[in-house]
Amino acid sequence: MRNIRIILEYDGTNYHGWQYQKNALTIQEVVKKAVEKITAEKINLIGASRTDTGVHAYYQVANFKSKTKIPAEKIPYAINSLLPRDITVVEAEDVEQDFHSRYSSKGKRYRYVILNRKFSSPIMRNYCWHINYKLDVERMKEAANFLIGTHDFSAFKASGSNVKNSIRTVKEAVLNKDKDIITFEIEADGFLYNMVRIIVGTLVDIGCHKIEPYMIKNILESKNRNLAGKTSPPQGLYLLKIFYVNSL
Amino acid sequence: MRNIRIILEYDGTNYHGWQYQKNALTIQEVVKKAVEKITAEKINLIGASRTDTGVHAYYQVANFKSKTKIPAEKIPYAINSLLPRDITVVEAEDVEQDFHSRYSSKGKRYRYVILNRKFSSPIMRNYCWHINYKLDVERMKEAANFLIGTHDFSAFKASGSNVKNSIRTVKEAVLNKDKDIITFEIEADGFLYNMVRIIVGTLVDIGCHKIEPYMIKNILESKNRNLAGKTSPPQGLYLLKIFYVNSL
Known part of the structure; x- marks a missing residue:
């Protein structure tokens, strides 16, 4: 076989x-x-x-x-x-026989794309989250840095999901802006259900001055889903890479 | 009014x-x-x-x-x-009353996107021309340079289209490659029917060593549609900008 x-x-x-x-x-x-x-x-x-x-x-x-x-x-x-x-x-x-796509995985990388301009884009309509109010990307970058490292991400997990262990290690969390497109990439040893989309929703709250960048630390520590931002829409999210021990 | x-x-x-x-x-x-x-x-x-x-x-x-x-x-x-x-x-x-979208235009800029890799892309399927054989972008760049200037573009006009004047001035014609995406941008005072798509089809013939880069000069001079490449598919083409005297 x-x-x-x-x-x-x-x-x-x-x-x-x-x-x-x-x-x-x-x-x-x-x-x-x-x-x-x-x-x-x-x-x-x-x-x-x-x-x-x-x-x-x-x-x-x-x-x-x-x-x-x-x-x-x-x-x-x-x-x-x-x-x-x-x-x-x-x-x-x-x-090898014992390779299992999910269990053998050592980490994943996701991308999230935000279009930050007045009007939505017909060409990108299914491939980004359109936000028509101005986002302060510097604040979002500052906040993203607090995600790096090993944390309990319970606050960034869809309520109702019951994994035993909510501790994950984020290796990279970077934001870039090119004209009106903001790209967020995050790499971790694993992700909780809706984790990337809740993180992005929270970063957007920071980008529009609803909460302060350092608050992301408090939200992590609170382990309270209600303190994080709303779940961002799915069409901005891309699975970019999956890592395995013996691969790539 | x-x-x-x-x-x-x-x-x-x-x-x-x-x-x-x-x-x-x-x-x-x-x-x-x-x-x-x-x-x-x-x-x-x-x-x-x-x-x-x-x-x-x-x-x-x-x-x-x-x-x-x-x-x-x-x-x-x-x-x-x-x-x-x-x-x-x-x-x-x-x-102003006498502004006419078409007649007042002083020039246009188009982009054409080629995906050059083995397999087609689900995400880009409606937004690029997928070519699965290797294109030599340096050759295509060399060829694109011959397009710049004032020429009779009859060879790059859909057969059957009968405009009186096929002379156009190309201001810019640039190719860029970023990973497996080749982007061609061209700006001119006007374009003939299917001109960009026929130019791209010809550049691809050059990129895959079917004809030599300098041949684009000969094709221009021949004014013969049959010597140019085939018309590239529409989904790679983007209207990028239209120029007017009093605008932008």
Whole structure:
């Protein structure tokens, strides 16, 4: 039995996120069906990240066990021939038996894109959060620095999610502004449910002078979801990279 | 009677181009209907550029005569409230009676985006031309230089288009590569039908060593459409700017 890892890029606009749902179209379902067709087997497709409705991925990782004889380098072409244009396999390789897309992951990197101008953008409408009031990026940068390091991120976790351990280590949290586009990138050993989107919502509260940059420290310490900002919309979020011990 | 100029941004994916057609949805029709609704008048909406099906605009200019009392700065909000998310008015102002979006134009600038990598991109699928063989950007840059200046661009004009004068002056023609994205920008006092897309098709022939960079000179001199490359697909093309004597 082979264990095959694939790297996917997708536009999340038209899907109810990654994970299989009974009554809604998801990316996992579409890819799984394509893989089952080319392998002529029932397969279990394990994804590294359960991206939400509308969230995009430049780099999602998934793996499946299969007896297929298709060489790894041909697998992307085979699967892509059955995929819609908004999902593409960009890489495939044979990996060790114990590789698991989610459990073997050592970290992830996300990007969040904000368009900060008066009017929304038709071209970017599904690919950013449009904010029409002026954001002070210097304040947001200052605040982002407080995220770096090992913290309990309970305040930045969707209420209702019950993971045992809310401690995560943020390696990088950087903001950049280019004309009217603000890009936030964050890398950590793992993320809680909605963590990036709640962080961005909080940074925006700081950027518009609702709260002070240092408050992000207090919010972290409070472990209280109600003190953080609102969850930013999904279409500005991109899964950028997933890290593994023996990879890249 | 006021003469009102509006600046539009749009995603051309879902439209049969700018110009009104009897049996197909166009951007002109959608915008005109919105303007007629807010002014409660029949209006004539004059667009500066007849962008094709699938072509995008960051900056399209249009004007219309109207007796409306809506102040110019409120007009974008009024029109946008009736427009779909893929078309947005980003500016409106009162201009002189003799201003005509098309005839008063002194020049235009276009961008063309090529994605040069093995697999197509789900996220950029409607916003670039995907080319999966390696392009030599240095060769393309060299070739682009031959376009600058005043030339007869008959060879770069869609066959069947019969303008009287095919002489245009190209002010700038620059290529840039950032990772796997190649961006071409061209500015001229005017463009022939499909001129940018035929130029890009020809530059790609040069980038993949089909013809030599200097050949673009010979093609210009030949005035023969058959010697130039094929017309590149529309979704990589963006109308970036339109210039007027008294503006910007």
